[in-house]
Each structure stands twice: as C-alpha cells, then as structure tokens.
Amino acid sequence: MEYPLLVFTTDFGLADSYVGVMKGVALGINPQARFIDLTHGIGPQDIGQGAFVLGVNYRHFPQNSIHVVVVDPDVGTSRWPVLISTPHGRFVGPDNGVLSRVLSDYLEDLPDTGEKANLPPGVSAVRLTNEAYWRHPVSDTFHGRDVFVPVAAHLSLGVPPTELGKPIDSLVWLPMLKPVVEPNGVSGQVIYKDVFGNLVSNIPAALLSGHTSVQVSIGGQTIEGLSRTFADTGSSSSAGLIALTGSHGYLEVAVPRGNAAAVLGIDTGDSVMVSFPDGC
Amino acid sequence: MEYPLLVFTTDFGLADSYVGVMKGVALGINPQARFIDLTHGIGPQDIGQGAFVLGVNYRHFPQNSIHVVVVDPDVGTSRWPVLISTPHGRFVGPDNGVLSRVLSDYLEDLPDTGEKANLPPGVSAVRLTNEAYWRHPVSDTFHGRDVFVPVAAHLSLGVPPTELGKPIDSLVWLPMLKPVVEPNGVSGQVIYKDVFGNLVSNIPAALLSGHTSVQVSIGGQTIEGLSRTFADTGSSSSAGLIALTGSHGYLEVAVPRGNAAAVLGIDTGDSVMVSFPDGC
C-alpha cells in the first residue's frame, strides 16, 4: 500500500534545516511517509504568493495528496491551524488566507474584503485543536515542525479529520487581486516572477481567447499581438518582449532567451494592461 | 522492511550535481536507499556551522538514521574518515570536528582546545580503513561520493561497523563557542543566520529561564524583554528588533515580518550580550 503523498509549499527556502527537520519529524510518525516539494521558494511571509502558487498547481498532484502549507508570519499567535478536505486534496496550514485560492475553485461568489469565506458543499474543515497529535513541547515559532507536519503525518496513516480537531464552517479569506474587465480590455497585475524572469499576470487566458487583436502594456512598453511559444514571433515590441499564455494558464510577459523582469525593471504588484485595439 | 534513512548535511549547495551524484552512487549499492536532505546549505567549508546545525537537529530524525556529514575542506589529506555510532543515530564523515556538537550531548566535560575528545560510554567509533566498501577509483577531492556515501549505503544494508574499519577511542574536537555566564548576564555570539535574517545565538534558552527582566544588546541596539512569538510585542527596541527563544532552543534576535541581519548589518561571530537589569 502506498500512503498519500505529503506535498510541501513553504517560504522556508532550502538553505536552512527547516525543511529537512519537518521530513524527519514526519518519518518519526509514519516511517513510510513520502514527500514532494512543490516549492519552498515562496517569498518570505508572502501569503498572497503562497496562495497563488499553491492554487494554480495543486491539481497536478494525486487527489489523495496531503498538502502541508507553511507561510505563517503570525505563527504562535491567535490564528488557528486548520485542515481542509476537498475533492482534490487535503490541506494543512494556518488559517490566514493562504488556502483562499484553492477554496476559490469551489466558490460561486468570492467574499468581499474583510469577510470570511463560508465553506461550499463538498469542502469541509476542522480547526486543529487535538494536541495529542502534535509534537511536544510545541514551540511558538515553528508550527511547521510541531503542528502541521505531525498532523499531516497522522492523517497519512488514516487518522480521521474529526479526530484531529473541531469542524468549522468558514475560513479566513485573502482578497485576491482579480483583473478588472473593462469595455475594451482587461486591467491586471504581475502576480509572480519566475526564475527565468518571466512575469506571470493575474489575467487568465480565458479573458483573451477569441480576440483577434491584443495589445499588452507593461512597464512603459507595448507588446503587439500574442506569441504561442517563447520562440514565436507572433508578438513584437521594441524591447524584445513577448506576451503569451504561460503554463500556469495566465498571461505572461517574457523575453525569448532573456529575462523580462530585468529588462523592464519591474516586479510583482506592477500593472499589466491588455487592450483589444480592434474592439474585438 | 524499511532500510535506515540516509540523512545529508553538507556544504555542497544544490546548484551543482554533487548531491545528485552521491544519491546515484548510494542507489547503485542499495537500490532501496531512502534520503532526506537535512541541509546542503552549510557555508562553504564552515565546519563550525556544520557542527552546530547537525548537532541541534539530528534528534528530529529516527534513531536508526545514518547521517552523512560532508563539510570537508581537507578532503584527500591525512584527516581520517570516521563512523560514529550513538544511541540516537550513526554518523559518517571526516574526523575534523564536524561531529563535536553531536558528541557533546554525551560528554560530561568538554575537552579543552587542542585536545581530542575521548569517546564516552555508549558511543563507539571506527576509522574507515576498509577500502573494499569504497567506490573506486577513489578521487582525492570528493570523498562524499567515493568514501562516505558508499560506506553509509553498505551500513544501511546491515554491514557491521567493525567490518568497515578499526575501532578508535577518541575524535578530533572542535572547540565550541560557549556562552560565558557572568554575574548579571550572559555573553555569547551569533552562531547562525537563517534565510529570514533571524540571528541565532549560542545562548541556550535554559540560561534565560526564571529571569523576570531581560535585556539583549546586539549590533549597537538594545532590546528590552523577551517575546514569545514573532508577532508578540513582549520585547521592544527602537529598531523594531525582538528577542525570543527560537525553534533551535537558543536565544534568537528577529524583526517581525522583516530581516534582523539586514537591519543590524551583522553576521555570525558577532557579539550578543544578555543582562538581567533587576539582578534576577
């Protein structure tokens, strides 16, 4: 029998021992635990980036995977540790909004800023209150090691969620930067910058499909048309930039065999504007 | 049956192929070998940092784990490869002091500078002399691949230590920077800086417990009081610094949602002073 995978998404990086220690603790509970690192490269304490990266990628893992999500600047305070069970994966992490993007896949309407998200049908959650499944003594600064991973390891052994805590019916909601659809275009933002310097926006490919002419404005530059691949000349700009649908399913801006973030000198949070010059 | 884990602590980083190659070699010997990376982020050739990181973390791994420790600036010279067996883990690495912090857990008194450490009861060691268990040809520059990992892989298959080399009764000792307990305080040093910029000192939490007032001086700044979490305002300073017991069990200095190393402009080796202003 194969146990469910433990899949990690954290801001711990790989230079320190935090990630290795979490795996050691998990193996002390389930000696046959198996791990995959989705990434430990979330920007330090960047809950929004963690929510995005987890949210656009969790479906690439087996449905019974247990995701351990640790972007947790308020560790040790009154924010609760939670476990969410969905049709595609279980998620253990802090109730600070980092799971909002996953949750949004199941919500008809997104909550407003300041509201909590009510759990939709098919999704359940427990507040992790049963300290019998934690590592002791529990530190105030490393719940990845002392709470989230022990709970995930016990879960991988078959301990039911209701044994781990108390059912809850809403979660902290992180307002997501949604693109704004305008009469003749879409206004969005750079939401992620990858190691190649490709700039991933929050504008989903679906908002561009069907348009015969597309113009992308970013960092003072204008890109005409869309490319299909990094080597395709379907789009053009004076700075060698191209625009295309990236592998995350969102509009990306890139420089073929180059680094768009360096060329433009911009970063996450900066504006991306799409317009449809022909009005269609 | 599960074989014992091979747990790596090295200064190889992850950009090069050294770590991958070691695992490939191990799998050629034990096709079912399993690996955990404690860290490959030890500073290049920094034996003291390797000793600290290994020493404060090895107990998070299963007791039968085999630790492969490669911080080895004198590879290929007269320093010996060794294997140490303790009640909590076996350790394969160079006899250059990198195992001192582990050994100190079993020593009543620490050796003086320049002395060797005599093995305490319950701890045994062999000098690795049986080249039949090495990879050939043996390079002069990569004993991780050619000596330590092959030995660890054979050990994971059940080869007894006495088959791998000759028993020895002392090891090279790395003097550890111990904090100095003074009449009204403790004088220590920054011993580790993590990816968040948190500054870990060599002052164990035990030296602070029971004191009702604590003042920490570091990098020209003074922090009043201790915090419990990164978000707790129990301590205060003009630079936004806090002091707290970190997850390693030592006094740490941090900036909530910030980077203390950057704020202070200091690094490992710099001084940390704790005083008890009320004398208690």
Place this chain on the structure above:
Amino acid sequence: MEYPLLVFTTDFGLADSYVGVMKGVALGINPQARFIDLTHGIGPQDIGQGAFVLGVNYRHFPQNSIHVVVVDPDVGTSRWPVLISTPHGRFVGPDNGVLSRVLSDYLEDLPDTGEKANLPPGVSAVRLTNEAYWRHPVSDTFHGRDVFVPVAAHLSLGVPPTELGKPIDSLVWLPMLKPVVEPNGVSGQVIYKDVFGNLVSNIPAALLSGHTSVQVSIGGQTIEGLSRTFADTGSSSSAGLIALTGSHGYLEVAVPRGNAAAVLGIDTGDSVMVSFPDGC
C-alpha cells in the same frame, strides 16, 4: 519490484514550482515513481552546460535509470522531443544537442559543426510522436510537465520505446568545445564553475598524465605544478591558485578554502592553457 529511477537534469532552479509539478504529474501516472535530482541548477537555457553536466555524471546512476533532461529554450517549436536508449541509461528530452555529450561516449568520430550525429551501434532513439502518452492539454511552454515527464513515467511502467514514437537514426549535434593538443601543451576553456568557485576545464586528466612538469595559465595567472588535493601544496601561484584533477575527471583550478572564480574574476568560456615546460 523497484521501478527505474527518474533522474532530472534541468535549468528550472528550485525557487519556482516547476520541478514539484513535474514530480506530481509523474506520480499521477506511476504512483510508485522514484526521483533523484541530478541538478536543476543548469544556467537558464544553457544547452552546452546541460550537455556537459549530464554527460560527465550519468554513469553514477543505475544502468536502467530514465533521465529527464529539460534545457529547452525552443520549447513548443519545431524541435522534436526524443527518447534515446543506451547501454547505460535512457534519456528523454528535446532534440537540441543537450544529449550530445552522452552520445559522444559511443561515437568513434565526433560530427563536424552543422552535421547531425548518426546513432552508433547499441544506441537507439525514437522521436516522441505518440501523443496518447502525453498530458493534455499540451502547453506550448512547459513540455517538461506535458511531454517529457509523462513519457518517462510511462517508460518506467514498462511501455516500450517503439510505442512512444518513431525510430530515428540521427540526432542534433552540439559541437563540443574540445581542447586543442599542441606540440608542448593543451589549449582549453573553462566549461563549468561550481558553487565553491572551482573552475572546471574541458581538458581531461588523461591529457596530463605522464607529464613531469605542468604549468597552467588562466586569467593572467600562472600555476606551477599540479596538486593532488585541495589542501596539497604541489602547485603554487602568486594568487594562491592551485591546479588539480577534479572529481569530474577534468583539470580544475581552485583556491584552497577560497573561491578561484572570484579571485580571477573569470567565468565559463574563458581560456585555460596547459604547457609542459620541460617538454615532457
């Protein structure tokens, strides 16, 4: 039964989610797939460096390993995905020359620049054309996730190569920077720089063996003699440089407990000259 290992060589780095996603996809096809990362630290889109690092290291892995090689600047264009089967490993990747260094181990004569490499006896290849073994929808920018890894995962389950595509008899060839043997020396280049700042040249150790006097010129400095280890004073230079045969089997230039790349201020592609002053 153990399935063949999937061994990764890519330029994806570990900060993003690309590597984790590839493993998730593989586990969706073969839930018992096992992975080793040779490296994800190839310079972005540096096909030549990828070819070198893979070529000098693949023999450290079990013979039945399946290598997934993704350095693929022309992803989504007319370059073909291929699978090569050799006596020591199978290799899945783009047909852009990144497999040339592996192939060279089996070639009597290397092709000229601009030529393709004809497959030698014992080596076979297929162009991956059977999209039934790919992930759908297939993106135009991430064939690691959508083509190479799904094919490798199916291969690990025993799907025969002929089922995955059509046999071909030649591959794109990447001209390799071969050292030039001169009357009284060898002229080469720095081909790789590791995390310690050690400079690996393309001059194999075999070209130096038997010579009683060796002088190495690099970055305006001259190193007299060869060292055996990083701590050996067999070679000397005014800048503290040493020359030695590194663990890859090539001439390396290093600074003991220091960083040769930083001392010399040079990088890959720069010249390394070896001369034999005594003419022998």
